[in-house]
Amino acid sequence: MTALLEIRDLCLAFRTDKGPAQVLDGVDLTVAPGEIVGLVGESGSGKTSLARAILGALPVPQAEIASGRIRLDGVDMLRGGKAAESLRGRVVTFVPQDPLDSFNPLFRVGTQLADIMRYRAPPAKEGRFGNARHARETAILEMLDAVQLPQSRALLDRYPHQLSGGQRQRVMLAMALLPQPRMIIADEPTAALDVTVQVQILGLLRRIAAERGVAILFTTHDLGAAWEICDRIIVMYAGQIAEILPRTAFFAKSRHPYTRMLLASLPEPGREAIGISGESASPLSPPPGCRFHPRCPMASDICRKARPLPSRSEDGHLVACHHPWAAASSPAHV
Amino acid sequence: MSEPSSPPLLELERLSCHFPIRGLLGRRAGTLRAVDDVSLSLREGEALGIVGESGSGKSTLGKTLGGIHDPTDGVIRLAGEPIATQRSRRPLSVRARLQYVYQDSGASLDQRWTLRRSLHEPLVIHTDWSREHREAKVREIAGAVGLAEEHLDLYPHELSGGQQRRAGLARILVLGPQIVVFDEPTSGLDFSVQATVLALIRGIRRMFNLTYLMISHDLNVVGSMCDRLAVMYLGRIVEIGPTREVLGRPRHPYTRSLVDSLPRIGGPRVTDRLGMPGEPVFPADMHQGCGYRTRCPIGTLACTRIDPRLVIKEAHGVACLEWRP
Ligand SMILES: Nc1ncnc2c1ncn2[C@@H]1O[C@H](COP(=O)(O)OP(=O)(O)OP(=O)(O)O)[C@@H](O)[C@H]1O
Ligand SMILES: Nc1ncnc2c1ncn2[C@@H]1O[C@H](COP(=O)(O)OP(=O)(O)OP(=O)(O)O)[C@@H](O)[C@H]1O
Ligand code: SF4
Ligand SMILES: [Mg+2]
Ligand SMILES: [Mg+2]
Numbered sequence: 001m002t003a004l005l006e007i008r009d010l011c012l013a014f015r016t017d018k019g020p021a022q023v024l025d026g027v028d029l030t031v032a033p034g035e036i037v038g039l040v041g042e043s044g045s046g047k048t049s050l051a052r053a054i055l056g057a058l059p060v061p062q063a064e065i066a067s068g069r070i071r072l073d074g075v076d077m078l079r080g081g082k083a084a085e086s087l088r089g090r091v092v093t094f095v096p097q098d099p100l101d102s103f104n105p106l107f108r109v110g111t112q113l114a115d116i117m118r119y120r121a122p123p124a125k126e127g128r129f130g131n132a133r134h135a136r137e138t139a140i141l142e143m144l145d146a147v148q149l150p151q152s153r154a155l156l157d158r159y160p161h162q163l164s165g166g167q168r169q170r171v172m173l174a175m176a177l178l179p180q181p182r183m184i185i186a187d188e189p190t191a192a193l194d195v196t197v198q199v200q201i202l203g204l205l206r207r208i209a210a211e212r213g214v215a216i217l218f219t220t221h222d223l224g225a226a227w228e229i230c231d232r233i234i235v236m237y238a239g240q241i242a243e244i245l246p247r248t249a250f251f252a253k254s255r256h257p258y259t260r261m262l263l264a265s266l267p268e269p270g271r272e273a274i275g276i277s278g279e280s281a282s283p284l285s286p287p288p289g290c291r292f293h294p295r296c297p298m299a300s301d302i303c304r305k306a307r308p309l310p311s312r313s314e315d316g317h318l319v320a321c322h323h324p325w326a327a328a329s330s331p332a333h334v
Numbered sequence: 335m336s337e338p339s340s341p342p343l344l345e346l347e348r349l350s351c352h353f354p355i356r357g358l359l360g361r362r363a364g365t366l367r368a369v370d371d372v373s374l375s376l377r378e379g380e381a382l383g384i385v386g387e388s389g390s391g392k393s394t395l396g397k398t399l400g401g402i403h404d405p406t407d408g409v410i411r412l413a414g415e416p417i418a419t420q421r422s423r424r425p426l427s428v429r430a431r432l433q434y435v436y437q438d439s440g441a442s443l444d445q446r447w448t449l450r451r452s453l454h455e456p457l458v459i460h461t462d463w464s465r466e467h468r469e470a471k472v473r474e475i476a477g478a479v480g481l482a483e484e485h486l487d488l489y490p491h492e493l494s495g496g497q498q499r500r501a502g503l504a505r506i507l508v509l510g511p512q513i514v515v516f517d518e519p520t521s522g523l524d525f526s527v528q529a530t531v532l533a534l535i536r537g538i539r540r541m542f543n544l545t546y547l548m549i550s551h552d553l554n555v556v557g558s559m560c561d562r563l564a565v566m567y568l569g570r571i572v573e574i575g576p577t578r579e580v581l582g583r584p585r586h587p588y589t590r591s592l593v594d595s596l597p598r599i600g601g602p603r604v605t606d607r608l609g610m611p612g613e614p615v616f617p618a619d620m621h622q623g624c625g626y627r628t629r630c631p632i633g634t635l636a637c638t639r640i641d642p643r644l645v646i647k648e649a650h651g652v653a654c655l656e657w658r659p
Contacts, residue, residue: 016492018484042524043496059491097495154355162353165518166388188495191521193388194551195595196588203605221524224597228605251599265525266599276526279482 003030004183004215005054005092010068012046012053012239014283020064021283023049025239025291027068028310033182034213036205038226038247040262041236042280047219048097050236051185054217055094056084073182089120093176095169097187097219102172103160109171110156113140113178120179143174148200165192173201177208183215190225202228223266227251232316235259238281238291241310244318255317255324257296290322298323341414342375343545344399344432344513349373349408351391351398368394369405370569376513376545383556383577384549385592386566392549395566396515399547400434412513430460433511435503435519442502443490449476449501450486456509475504478537480530496523503531507538515547520555532559553596557581565589568625575650585652587630624655632656 012024023046031037039047052058054070054077070077072092077084096102104112117136144152147170160168169192176184186205190198206229208214220226226233226247233250235243235258243256254260261276278295281287287294293303302322310320317327351369354362369391376382384392397403399410401421409416412432418424436442443452453472457463463471476486479500490498499519506514519535520528532555538544550556556563556577563580565573565588573586584590597604623638624630630637634656642653 014492017487040524043527044494048495157356164389164393170388192518192551194386194592195553195597196591197388198551199595199597199604206605221528223525224599227599228597228603262525265529279480282482282484284484 002032004033004073005029005031005217006069006071007050007054008069010050010053010070011066012049012058012068013064013066014059014062015064016062016284018284022286023239023283024053025286027236027239027241029234029241029244031183031215031217033215034209035231036209036216036218036229038230038233039217039219039236040221040223040226040233041242042262042276043221044238044280044283045236046239046283047236048187051094051187051217051219054185055092056088057094090179091181092183092185093179093181095172095176095184095186095189097191103168105160107159108156109158109160109163110140113156113171113175116175116178122180139178140174143178144171146204147171147174147177148197149174166194166197169193170197170201180212181214183217185217185219187219188221189218190220191222198225199228205229223251223263235262238286239283240291240307240320241318242292242320244316246316249315249317249327253317253327255319255327256321257298257323257325258292260325261295290320341411343378343380343413345375345409345411345414346399347373347409347411349395349398349410350406351394351403352406367569369398372408372569372571374564374571374574376547378545379539379543380545380562381539381560382547383560383563384547384566385551385553385556385563386572387568387588388551390566391569392566393517396434396517396547396549399515400432401429402434426460430509431512433506433509433513434515435506435517442505443498445490448487448489449481449493452490452501453486453505453508456505460509471508472504475508478534479504479507480527496527499523500527500531503534510542511544512542513545513547515549517549518551519548520550520552528555535559553581553592565592570625570653571644571651572626572653573651574644574646579650585650585657586626586654587632587656588626591629624653626654 007027007029010024010027013020013022027050041047053065056077065078072087075083075087114136117140141152149155149167149170155163155167163171169189173189190201193201202225205216209216218230230247232244232246234241235256237258242258243254245254254263265276276295281291289305290303290308293299296303300323308320308322310318312318349369349372353366353368355364355366356362372395386392394403398405401419401424405419410419412428417428421429450472453476454468457468457471473483481497481500481504485493485497493501503519520531523531548556548559560577562575563577564571565580565586567588573580573584573589580589581593584593595604622641624642627633627637637655640655642655644651644653647659
């Protein structure tokens with residue numbers, strides 16, 4: 001299948017007072033229509049920055065894309081001008097990580113939803129009386145139902161700060177779904193939801209991927225959620241891709257030392273989770289060679305000198321490491 | 335832990351926090367019972383977890399405790415003494431002792447200030463420490479929550495989501511509070527940082543005999559961090575008891591569905607056998623009966639008429655008409 005999203009060799013830096021922060025380094029990835037791809041990796045590894053790069057939502061004077069390209073549906077998203085602009089918010093939409101920051105605090109939730117319907121969504125089917133406004137409102141209420149916010153008319157009259165964290169998150173999701181996009185980039189879309197609602201939302205995402213062929217790039221720290229819906233998982237460390245692998249392989253047959261340590265820090269009943277020791281790499285002065293080497297128990301001389309090239313096996317499993325685990329060894333041996 | 339005879343450190347008695355629902359032209363069209371008649375108490379050093387449906391009033395409860403919302407009704411007692419419910423009327427000493435850590439903790443940081451300034455600020459207000467003394471504390475706590483020293487010179491928008499979260503936490507911890515309400519302290523953090531933050535909270539708990547309420551959607555987190563667990567649904571506590579009991583032998587059908595919806599890595603996917611029956615009701619539409627009845631698999635006609643009360647047996651309480659010991 002041809003990819004809907006294709007990213008090649010993306011390098012991104014932010015200018016700061018202390019010099020450039022190299023936040024993404026040579027990122028390569030593709031997402032096919034109908035595919036749900038999980039993006040995992042520790043805090044600060046560049047997941048949100050990657051999402052923002054695709055959406056053209058990077059802070060303007062600070063962000064600098066040194067190289068690479070992003071193509072969505074054949075359009076160059078970095079240099080595509082008007083063509084790229086017309087895709088954003090329509091063909092590709094975004095569920096942001098921090099919903100409170102992403103609403104306009106001065107407008108009621110209903111107004112913000114109505115604006116999306118008006119300017120971004122395909123025209124709603126006109127109601128019996130040919131009333132477009134009425135049709136839009138119906139579409140909004142149906143969408144709020146679908147994201148598990150029933151009887152939401154009263155919610156529309158409220159301001160963003162008057163909603164609970166999970167309600168804001170679901171309204172954001174509705175805003176991303178209303179334009180009927182072909183791709184959704186969801187940054188931690190279920191972090192503020194209780195598990196009974198989370199399951200419903202994850203189920204909804206799986207359905208729209210399967211039934212409407214919508215591609216989803218899903219950033220999460222919740223590996224349970226990743227297990228529920230992802231087809232493939234991309235593991236990032238300090239702005240570099242460490243490993244890309246199918247969902248079941250991620251949990252059972254990962255090969256990169258970082259992935260294995262990440263899984264070992266999963267909280268489990270009856271076990272105090274172990275964090276990964278050592279500090280995460282600073283983007284201001286990233287370690288040379290493999291960026292993970294200062295924290296890696298397997299690191300040797302070559303890891304400190306040369307960046308490991310990704311190697312790919314037939315089953316679509318890609319790993320960038322000089323000393324990967326054999327696929328057959330069980331992840332219990334970290 | 336204190337003597338059984340001494341009063342609990344924190345006591346809520348019939349606490350309610352209602353919001354007006356405005357209709358056309360701002361007229362009051364109804365009441366949203368975000369927190370409705372909640373009573374509970376905590377002993378010194380105890381940790382209580384609060385879980386529940388999104389929108390069930392967990393944050394509102396936490397903010398009411400922190401004096402951010404004014405309760406509609408009820409009393410809050412600290413070591414037996416009723417305290418002013420409004421933060422601005424609380425003495426500084428009470429404010430520093432009882433702290434609420436925001437769910438969107440990025441929002442609690444001033445966007446125009448560097449982290450260093452944000453972390454110094456509470457100490458400027460609450461202490462008369464010298465600049466050096468403050469700086470030492472700020473560094474200690476920043477280090478403890480896993481922020482590097484170079485982060486202190488950054489503005490909130492220059493930090494990742496997880497880094498902002500840690501900064502929000504640090505801002506509260508510099509004051510050395512006695513009771514803290516942590517609102518979703520780990521959501522959006524990776525496990526490695528989660529483990530660090532939780533270890534940090536465990537550490538302060540031991541060191542300072544900290545008492546806390548921890549609001550979280552993550553049953554694993556509250557499971558490992560709290561002695562007791564309260565489950566909220568539509569503004570009420572529907573179940574409360576020792577964590578192990580509540581998660582291991584849930585008595586309320588909502589708690590049961592929570593435990594059943596938990597994804598199990600390696601097991602069958604919960605999204606394959608979807609479906610919580612029925613729909614949650616809007617808190618304003620509830621006039622009588624059990625709030626969970628519209629989704630409850632075991633409800634009867636009586637559940638639409640009678641308000642279930644919290645029945646406590648062997649330190650484990652449940653509010654469900656169908657529960658039998
Ligand atoms: N505007 C900016 N200026 C300078 N540095 C920035 C800026 N935005 C982000 N960064 C840095 O870029 C790195 C990646 O941040 P990003 O938000 O992409 O991480 P993330 O993987 O989404 O983390 P989290 O899981 O915590 O949300 C971080 O080290 C952060 O400090
Ligand atoms: N300032 C406010 N004005 C009006 N209604 C409010 C206000 N704050 C919260 N609410 C409403 O009160 C109810 C409880 O909200 P609260 O934020 O306490 O929920 P929560 O249990 O913390 O949910 P979540 O898990 O999604 O964070 C919700 O229906 C919410 O919309
Ligand atoms: S390349 Fe070396 S340092 Fe990097 S993960 Fe592999 S073994 Fe560890
Ligand atoms: Mg992020
Ligand atoms: Mg909340």
